[in-house]
Amino acid sequence: MITTDGVTKRHGRTLAVDGVSVDIGPGLTAIIGPNGAGKSTLLACIGRLVRLDGGTVLVDGLDVTATSTRVLATRLAVLRQENHVPIRLSVADLVAFGRFPHGGARTADDRAIVDDAVAMLGLDSVRDRFIDELSGGQRQRAFVAMALAQSTDVLLLDEPLNNLDPRYAVDLMRLLGGLAAERGMTIVIVLHDIAVAARHADRIVAMKDGRVAREGSVDEVITAEFLGALYETQVAVEVLGGRRVVLWG
Amino acid sequence: MSRASVWTIAGVALVAALAVVSVLIGVAELDGFVLVASRIPRTVALILAGVAMAVTGLIMQLVTRNRFVEPSTTGATDAASLALLAVLVVDPAMPIAVKAIAAVLGALVGVVGFLGLARRIPVRSSVLVPVVGLMYAGMIGALTTFIAQRQDLLQELLAWGVGDFSGIVRGRYEMLYLAAAAALIAWIAADRFTVIGLGEDAARGLGLDPRLTLALGVVIIAVVTGVMSVTTGILPFLGLIVPNIVSRFVGDGMRRAVPIVALLGAAVVLACDIIGRLVRFPVEIPISVVMGVLGGAVFLVILLGPSSRRTEDA
Amino acid sequence: MPERAPRATPVRHALSHPAARIAMLGIAAAAAIALFLLLDLPGRADYALGLRWRTVTGMLVVAIAVGASTVLLQTVTANRILTPGIMGFDAIFMTIQVTGVLVIGPRLLLGTSPTVLWGIELVLMAGIVVLLYWWLFIKRRLDLHLIVLVGLVIGTMLRAVTTFLQRLLDPDAFAVVQNLVFASFTAIDRDLLLPTGVLVVAAGVSIVPILRSLDALALGRSTAIGLGVAHRRVVMHAVVAIAVMVAASTALVGPVLFFGLLVANAAYSLVGHRHAASIPAAALIGAIVLIGGQTVLARGLGFATELPVVIEFLGGALFILLVLTGRTR
Numbered sequence: 001m002i003t004t005d006g007v008t009k010r011h012g013r014t015l016a017v018d019g020v021s022v023d024i025g026p027g028l029t030a031i032i033g034p035n036g037a038g039k040s041t042l043l044a045c046i047g048r049l050v051r052l053d054g055g056t057v058l059v060d061g062l063d064v065t066a067t068s069t070r071v072l073a074t075r076l077a078v079l080r081q082e083n084h085v086p087i088r089l090s091v092a093d094l095v096a097f098g099r100f101p102h103g104g105a106r107t108a109d110d111r112a113i114v115d116d117a118v119a120m121l122g123l124d125s126v127r128d129r130f131i132d133e134l135s136g137g138q139r140q141r142a143f144v145a146m147a148l149a150q151s152t153d154v155l156l157l158d159e160p161l162n163n164l165d166p167r168y169a170v171d172l173m174r175l176l177g178g179l180a181a182e183r184g185m186t187i188v189i190v191l192h193d194i195a196v197a198a199r200h201a202d203r204i205v206a207m208k209d210g211r212v213a214r215e216g217s218v219d220e221v222i223t224a225e226f227l228g229a230l231y232e233t234q235v236a237v238e239v240l241g242g243r244r245v246v247l248w249g
Numbered sequence: 250m251s252r253a254s255v256w257t258i259a260g261v262a263l264v265a266a267l268a269v270v271s272v273l274i275g276v277a278e279l280d281g282f283v284l285v286a287s288r289i290p291r292t293v294a295l296i297l298a299g300v301a302m303a304v305t306g307l308i309m310q311l312v313t314r315n316r317f318v319e320p321s322t323t324g325a326t327d328a329a330s331l332a333l334l335a336v337l338v339v340d341p342a343m344p345i346a347v348k349a350i351a352a353v354l355g356a357l358v359g360v361v362g363f364l365g366l367a368r369r370i371p372v373r374s375s376v377l378v379p380v381v382g383l384m385y386a387g388m389i390g391a392l393t394t395f396i397a398q399r400q401d402l403l404q405e406l407l408a409w410g411v412g413d414f415s416g417i418v419r420g421r422y423e424m425l426y427l428a429a430a431a432a433l434i435a436w437i438a439a440d441r442f443t444v445i446g447l448g449e450d451a452a453r454g455l456g457l458d459p460r461l462t463l464a465l466g467v468v469i470i471a472v473v474t475g476v477m478s479v480t481t482g483i484l485p486f487l488g489l490i491v492p493n494i495v496s497r498f499v500g501d502g503m504r505r506a507v508p509i510v511a512l513l514g515a516a517v518v519l520a521c522d523i524i525g526r527l528v529r530f531p532v533e534i535p536i537s538v539v540m541g542v543l544g545g546a547v548f549l550v551i552l553l554g555p556s557s558r559r560t561e562d563a
Numbered sequence: 564m565p566e567r568a569p570r571a572t573p574v575r576h577a578l579s580h581p582a583a584r585i586a587m588l589g590i591a592a593a594a595a596i597a598l599f600l601l602l603d604l605p606g607r608a609d610y611a612l613g614l615r616w617r618t619v620t621g622m623l624v625v626a627i628a629v630g631a632s633t634v635l636l637q638t639v640t641a642n643r644i645l646t647p648g649i650m651g652f653d654a655i656f657m658t659i660q661v662t663g664v665l666v667i668g669p670r671l672l673l674g675t676s677p678t679v680l681w682g683i684e685l686v687l688m689a690g691i692v693v694l695l696y697w698w699l700f701i702k703r704r705l706d707l708h709l710i711v712l713v714g715l716v717i718g719t720m721l722r723a724v725t726t727f728l729q730r731l732l733d734p735d736a737f738a739v740v741q742n743l744v745f746a747s748f749t750a751i752d753r754d755l756l757l758p759t760g761v762l763v764v765a766a767g768v769s770i771v772p773i774l775r776s777l778d779a780l781a782l783g784r785s786t787a788i789g790l791g792v793a794h795r796r797v798v799m800h801a802v803v804a805i806a807v808m809v810a811a812s813t814a815l816v817g818p819v820l821f822f823g824l825l826v827a828n829a830a831y832s833l834v835g836h837r838h839a840a841s842i843p844a845a846a847l848i849g850a851i852v853l854i855g856g857q858t859v860l861a862r863g864l865g866f867a868t869e870l871p872v873v874i875e876f877l878g879g880a881l882f883i884l885l886v887l888t889g890r891t892r
Contacts, residue, residue: 044450047453047454048453049450049453049454069453069456069457069458070456070457071456072456073454073455073456073457074456077454078450078453078454079454080450080451080454087311087314087443087446087447087500087501088496088497088500088501089443089500089501089502090500090502093500093502093505094447097440097443097444097447097455098455100440100444100455100456100457101455101456104440130500143451147454150455317712322719365887366883366886366887369886369887369888369889370886371889376706376708376709376711376712377642377708379712379715380645380649380708380711380712380715381644381886383649383715383719384644384649384820384882385882385883387648387649387820388820388821388875388879388882391820391875391879392876395872407726410726485719485723486719534727535727537723537727538723538724538726538727540723541719541720541722541723541724542720542723542724545716545717545719545720545723546720548716549713549716549717552709552712552713552716553699553703553705553713
């Protein structure tokens, strides 16, 4: 459970995040919005990757600015957009670092969790290869696996689908949806593609100019009238075969 | 047997063989006294220096997230020299411990300065980081040379700066154990350094405070650089090429890489020293010259090898 | 590299036009020269004037060489903080010279005509540089930053060798080499002045036809080629010009590292990035700094030999400042 209250963050003189107060509970929540809306910055604030200029963030009741970072790492895992200069580690070694906050991958339990994460992301065939020799998509999945291996209740992901082929993007979203449903995880994803959000998310937080423009279920947020105002363009929303389809222009 | 274990065993064997050769080469007649007072200390010093400098190079590369940095190309050694010069100017007769402390402090300031610069360079320009490092080192070096010239200490300073094991006898090298101890600490904290290498965000995400680990890394680099400056002088390129070569086969995961980096570092230093002693026997070529040339050549091979970058848009 | 296009406002303040600025720089340079020549003239005026005139000419040559070569290098690498001093040219030159001292012996060296010696060294150096950069840039088609790093490594390697060779020298020979190794603007060799000056001017004139291509280079390789620029040829031409000019200035006054950085960036601030303006501006600023600086230090403060140190220090400070504020491109 994530509770934010009046979160503010500046970049230079602009307010990237402007007094955001939103509660995010278990399930899959997508953050959408135009470029510069503050989505990534809000995620970074929640994940204590940047210092807050105002407001508070509580994760599972813990204040992220006051709690030790090691303890926080056992409760929340965060995946920012991928570093393009990764160091040279094998996939298995990288994912094993997900156990670092728990003291490293020493016990058999640890190793089982690591193997599990590798398998979940379909990386068994490349587990001993170095990540700088993999494709961008495989590397991305390796980092997701590392985040999963942290075994946390809360998982934050910043545009994790960027480098992925449609097949792996679909697989990942299904995986995340499954984890949210079965393990009761709180998963927050910043997404660029609204269609994906509409398809997989339980709740949507729409941001614009650093503020939350609307927050609610898919039905409440994915409407032609709201999206048109959010993105300042023509859009139509239809329902085809039970799914919401967003038609731009 | 895993890849890493094979390399480790091979490394131990290689180092042992080279060490034996090193002990046996020399001008004087080999007897018990020479062995204990000169040959063995020299060989031990070579091994300690190789281990310490190679591991330090690896730490520096993880901490800056750049493959092409090491203390001698980023101002640490030059800053240590400057501090040493300051001591020589004040009182050349100061005990070696004082000189060592000064050199360590100098290296500390030098490294912190470089890291401050490196943080500001856009991540994309990974080749710019070592370039800036070399310019920064050149600046400090020029200042040092200038002051040394004024104080008429230039030739003496050059003598300190040139990596040279010929003067190593029992009683003159024990500080190197300190450097090796620092490298050992680095190995113990290996996982932290690897996590730092993943990036600051990833490190925080995994629950590591990057600043503490960074501080530890800086101290280790400074201690090794400072101690080396006052005992044997600088070994150029070692900390740069050894981790790069090892990384190709074993990766950057420190826990696994450190022993192999240490062994290869020791082997390279031993080999270069042996070459320096044999090429124009009985005259010795200082090891820093041998390493400067050979190490530079290897570095060029690494840079220009099959994976070098083709022309890109500026 | 230009952050924005030149101002399009129809009415510009007359003094902000690059041509006007260059004219002002020219006047300032002339004033600096006059001051240097005429201030505090001792009794034997004509002798002192001859000496000073020689120093001024030397400084002018160095200013042109360093200013132009730095601007060229920064264009070709799309970078504001690099200088030719770091590409290893000076180390190559030093190695040739120190090897010469060792092999031939200092006495014989001092006896031979410096012009002949210098000519040989220059040909050797230019030859090595051209071959090296042709191989790296044309044949291997490497990224320019990587080539700079290669130059740096070669420089470091050569310096290790040179340091060692210096240790082999006896004190007399060491003194000869010391003269070669440290920049000094006051001990300029008369015999070298003419051939160096001619060469620098020739190199400068040779790049006039490619000035506009160099401007286009700032837009990036692909864009420049799309606009019809013969990218490889232009860059090689620039590199050769840089090598020649660095050889000239190193022969005259020794190795200079950050001076070029100082004058090039000052030139960009004053007249922008069009090479027809920035190169002359850099040269003029260089002249003002060197000649004016020498006047202030020698006549004003009495520190005759400190100039290169002060300049390098200021240039180094600027370098740090540029990196820290992120203005590396």
